Amino acid sequence: MTRLGIVSDSHDHGVWLERYLKLCRREKYDAVFHLGDYDSDARWLEKRLDTPVIAVAGNCDMFSDRPRMARASFGPHRLLAVHGHLQDVKYGYDRLSYYAEDQQATIALFGHTHRPCVEWVGGVLLLNPGALMDGRYAELVLDGDRAVPKLMSLRD
Secondary structure (H helix, E strand, O other): OEEEEEEOOOOOOHHHHHHHHHHHHHHOOOEEEEOOOOHHHHHHHHHHOOOOEEEOOOOOOOOOOOOOEEEEEEOOEEEEEEOOHHHOHHHOOHHHHHHHHHOOOOEEEOOOOOOOEEEEEOOEEEEEOOOHHHOEEEEEEEEOOEEEEEEEEOOO
């Protein structure tokens, strides 16, 4: 079983970053994804976690050297990580779904909208954790062929 922590759109909100760091240490995720906006926050997490941090640049990360897309595989699950602005996710999820299929991904992680979302489009599971700046994050449990997404809040 693989457990992943997923955040996006942290926008330099230190209180939520600190709380998320404590949660990551407690939960002992196998990896953490930061889906853009602010790259400096992803780098802050990287320095403080023993867990691998997979990060992509968002639309507010104009000067970042991070890639705009990352891929990762966990067992039979092929994940695509993007911020979502280049796939116009504020206007629908079809472009993201098609892009994920082109990348041979079964799960697409994205942010940008600041709205949590779990939805199947085509044959792709789309997961947006919402904005960490609002205390939102997601967990993704991969167990054999099963993928179980959970939208979570640090406010609870």
